[in-house]
Amino acid sequence: MLLFDDYWKKIIESIQTAYPEVTEGDIALDRSGHCDLTFRAFQVMKKRGLSSEAVYSKVTEILGASDFIEKIESVGGYVNFTLMPSKLMEAIWKEMEGTNQYPDTFQDPERVSVEHTSTNPTGPIHIGRIRNSIIGDSLARLLARYGYRVTTQYFINDSGRQVASLYAGYRKFVKSDNPSAYDLLEGYKQATVELEAGTELNGEVDQVIRDYEKGDPETIEGIRKVCSIILDSINASLFNLGIKIDDYTWESDLIRTGDIGRIMEDLEEDLLEEAGAKYIMSNGRKMFLTRKDGTSLYFSRDIAYHLYKFQNFDWLIDVLGENHKEHASHIEYVTKTLLNQEHRLDFVFYSYVSLETGKMSTRKGQIITLDELYERAIEESLKVVKSKRPELPEESLKEIAMNVAVSAIRFHILKLNSNKPMVFKWSEALNLEGDSAPFVMYSYARASSIMRKLEGQNQAVGKNYNKEEGALIRQMYLYPYVLTESLRGLKPENVANYLLELTRKFNDFYSNCPVINALQEEKERRVLIINSYRTIIRDAANIVGLKILEEM
RNA sequence: GGGCCCGUGGCCUAGUCUGGAUAAGGCACCGUCCUUCUAAGUCGGUGAUCGUGGGUCCGAAUCCCACCGGGCCCGCCA
Numbered sequence: 001m002l003l004f005d006d007y008w009k010k011i012i013e014s015i016q017t018a019y020p021e022v023t024e025g026d027i028a029l030d031r032s033g034h035c036d037l038t039f040r041a042f043q044v045m046k047k048r049g050l051s052s053e054a055v056y057s058k059v060t061e062i063l064g065a066s067d068f069i070e071k072i073e074s075v076g077g078y079v080n081f082t083l084m085p086s087k088l089m090e091a092i093w094k095e096m097e098g099t100n101q102y103p104d105t106f107q108d109p110e111r112v113s114v115e116h117t118s119t120n121p122t123g124p125i126h127i128g129r130i131r132n133s134i135i136g137d138s139l140a141r142l143l144a145r146y147g148y149r150v151t152t153q154y155f156i157n158d159s160g161r162q163v164a165s166l167y168a169g170y171r172k173f174v175k176s177d178n179p180s181a182y183d184l185l186e187g188y189k190q191a192t193v194e195l196e197a198g199t200e201l202n203g204e205v206d207q208v209i210r211d212y213e214k215g216d217p218e219t220i221e222g223i224r225k226v227c228s229i230i231l232d233s234i235n236a237s238l239f240n241l242g243i244k245i246d247d248y249t250w251e252s253d254l255i256r257t258g259d260i261g262r263i264m265e266d267l268e269e270d271l272l273e274e275a276g277a278k279y280i281m282s283n284g285r286k287m288f289l290t291r292k293d294g295t296s297l298y299f300s301r302d303i304a305y306h307l308y309k310f311q312n313f314d315w316l317i318d319v320l321g322e323n324h325k326e327h328a329s330h331i332e333y334v335t336k337t338l339l340n341q342e343h344r345l346d347f348v349f350y351s352y353v354s355l356e357t358g359k360m361s362t363r364k365g366q367i368i369t370l371d372e373l374y375e376r377a378i379e380e381s382l383k384v385v386k387s388k389r390p391e392l393p394e395e396s397l398k399e400i401a402m403n404v405a406v407s408a409i410r411f412h413i414l415k416l417n418s419n420k421p422m423v424f425k426w427s428e429a430l431n432l433e434g435d436s437a438p439f440v441m442y443s444y445a446r447a448s449s450i451m452r453k454l455e456g457q458n459q460a461v462g463k464n465y466n467k468e469e470g471a472l473i474r475q476m477y478l479y480p481y482v483l484t485e486s487l488r489g490l491k492p493e494n495v496a497n498y499l500l501e502l503t504r505k506f507n508d509f510y511s512n513c514p515v516i517n518a519l520q521e522e523k524e525r526r527v528l529i530i531n532s533y534r535t536i537i538r539d540a541a542n543i544v545g546l547k548i549l550e551e552m
Numbered sequence: 553g554g555g556c557c558c559g560u561g562g563c564c565u566a567g568u569c570u571g572g573a574u575a576a577g578g579c580a581c582c583g584u585c586c587u588u589c590u591a592a593g594u595c596g597g598u599g600a601u602c603g604u605g606g607g608u609c610c611g612a613a614u615c616c617c618a619c620c621g622g623g624c625c626c627g628c629c630a
Contacts, residue, residue: 042572500566
């Protein structure tokens, strides 16, 4: 929960005392430059047969004396409110003085699980999967900022056909006791070729699955070994992006602890059978839980996983590729309707990332790995920072380049609306100008540079703000609304877009409002503005995983 | 064939849920500004039938219907 002086809400509630039929949506942020908030009175005028003057005078009667409103105007069917920048500034400062953050957070006791990444451990993580990780990690950070107790979760699929194929490929083609993730990927690719050709390897894969579920020690040891090698590589890659997952659940553990068996018992009434394979009907479809040889399928394992999570959390959020939409709706049906789970369950879907040459495939080796993107991003930012700041020591240059690279990658992938398909282009991913992470970071560094030169400077709310100051303050004031909207829609990309918006406003301020050489009163209020801006940037940047630097 | 998602200047996007005032940015291109605080920046310019056609409405990028184009799903795969 967020705490701050909510003037928007005050206006809505005041207008509703006169016109109860007015909805929150009727009082909106103005995007046309006329004012701050606008009341669209068209419906009220029509329904009540009132003139715009009548509505205007009623609104003025209720709100005209409010200390936070600078002016109220009537234009056509709009009633326009311009707020007092000084009151907005004060509202921000009040929060920051107490808690060093705006808005203040009220700790919510709810426990939330955010499952993300959960990619099959069959090869290094690529830039398509990373969309899942970046969305999930940012969402977890957003929830944490909001005050929830968040745990991120990774469901390791070690029991399916793909990992069994990986293991079979390893045994047959990789002659190393100490293979790397890339060695294993090679074996997997070769195995895929054979499996598609229909060789006896298919039978071996079936046997691996049976042995694994039965608990054959040698198979367990072997599969866990190859999966762990790949997981370590995935985690190392994710770590470079500042992503750490709290909990890992192995699918096979759910089988061996008997969770799957218990689910089959709980679902007994709904269970149907076809040639020994068990299934249930969900939304008119046969959803198979087990194969005819009794081994489990992804669907039943995922149900077990969700039940496990329901036991430990008040709210489950899964970040899934759009191809899981159907699967998700069946999971929801089984857990909520058939198994009566009451806690909240939400899914966040994202569209796939493809290359200009077509779709990515780990099996076919048509991927750009995160490691490759990361290295090239560092290379690119190092080149830029070297030319911009040749006087800095090598160590600092490297440090800056790494932070820019992580931020640029995360920002580039996150800022796009998650249900839009994304075609990855190097030129766009490595662009460090315009609507990018360095654009935000650079502005922040300039703000910090000013502050370094004004160490110990007094700050004050002040008055007589000019246009750029007012616009920046207004944008800062809106931050809590952005967080709320972002959380409501489970859309962390809103925060990324807000960062761009806020940065543009700051840049306007920066190029029009001198600080160091300003008169005392101007200087004091501008110092407060810059400090507030820096606090909000750090806060929002942390949510989307941008690494803010004091100097770059 | 059925279902879900996407379509906004040459290219990439914001805005769509909750309809509202000249459709907001970036890339590329042309021009401007480093003797005011970091030029990864600023300012100006060129460039948009908001996929198409209907409908609802005082008002549609936004809602409804149809169609077109792209993605995804419709496995005893995951």
